[in-house]
Amino acid sequence: DAGVTQSPTHLIKTRGQQVTLRCSPISGHKSVSWYQQVLGQGPQFIFQYYEKEERGRGNFPDRFSARQFPNYSSELNVNALLLGDSALYLCASSLADRLNSPLHFGNGTRLTVT
Amino acid sequence: AQSVSQHNHHVILSEAASLELGCNYSYGGTVNLFWYVQYPGQHLQLLLKYFSGDPLVKGIKGFEAEFIKSKFSFNLRKPSVQWSDTAEYFCAVNPVTGANNLFFGTGTRLTVIP
Numbered sequence: 001d002a003g004v005t006q007s008p009t010h011l012i013k014t015r016g017q018q019v020t021l022r023c024s025p026i027s028g029h030k031s032v033s034w035y036q037q038v039l040g041q042g043p044q045f046i047f048q049y050y051e052k053e054e055r056g057r058g059n060f061p062d063r064f065s066a067r068q069f070p071n072y073s074s075e076l077n078v079n080a081l082l083l084g085d086s087a088l089y090l091c092a093s094s095l096a097d098r099l100n101s102p103l104h105f106g107n108g109t110r111l112t113v114t
Numbered sequence: 115a116q117s118v119s120q121h122n123h124h125v126i127l128s129e130a131a132s133l134e135l136g137c138n139y140s141y142g143g144t145v146n147l148f149w150y151v152q153y154p155g156q157h158l159q160l161l162l163k164y165f166s167g168d169p170l171v172k173g174i175k176g177f178e179a180e181f182i183k184s185k186f187s188f189n190l191r192k193p194s195v196q197w198s199d200t201a202e203y204f205c206a207v208n209p210v211t212g213a214n215n216l217f218f219g220t221g222t223r224l225t226v227i228p
Binding site: 033035042045055056058106 | 118120146150156157158159160163165204206214215216217218219220221
């Protein structure tokens with residue numbers, strides 16, 4: 001059974017560029033959440049999508065955006081990259097939009113901004 | 115703002131020693147509580163969760179956690195650790211406000227010496 005898959009695994013960008021990260025949830029899961037994990041910190045919530053609608057947004061600037069497609073996969077976009085955006089970006093999927101439905105995390109995309 | 119504190123950043127134990135990792139949160143309302151584990155090179159996995167009922171919850175691999183509401187704590191315990199428990203442990207809190215996001219602590223790295 002395939003888990004949550006994220007692509008790419010690693011990415012290097014320069015300041016000011018834009019990046020798109022992709023996530024495929026576990027088959028049958030309709031909810032996708034995005035988290036940012038800066039080195040030495042715990043994951044920080046960015047977005048949650050359920051049935052293609054945004055259900056939650058964390059305290060991130062408008063440079064961060066996301067969407068969910070009809071097949072429940074998701075993309076996270078970050079514009080005008082800053083050095084501080086360097087982090088591991090985690091995607092998590094779950095069956096439902098409530099947290100009594102466990103989150104399953106992917107391995108993440110490591111973004112380095114130079 | 116909600117915060118989750120894990121005071122032990124790095125814990126080193128010998129096999130068979132008992133483990134207790136502290137977790138405190140700052141939120142006055144109803145919360146759902148979680149412990150996640152990340153083994154070296156692997157993704158975050160749910161260890162155990164508390165939603166309501168018995169404040170002592172049991173998880174996988176012999177771990178348990180106790181919710182003490184008056185202390186805003188959700189400490190993780192294991193009576194006898196094994197080398198394979200070497201991992202990073204994250205406490206996470208979801209305030210039951212309708213939003214579906216997790217607030218993570220900074221994590222505790224556990225090293226078990228054979």
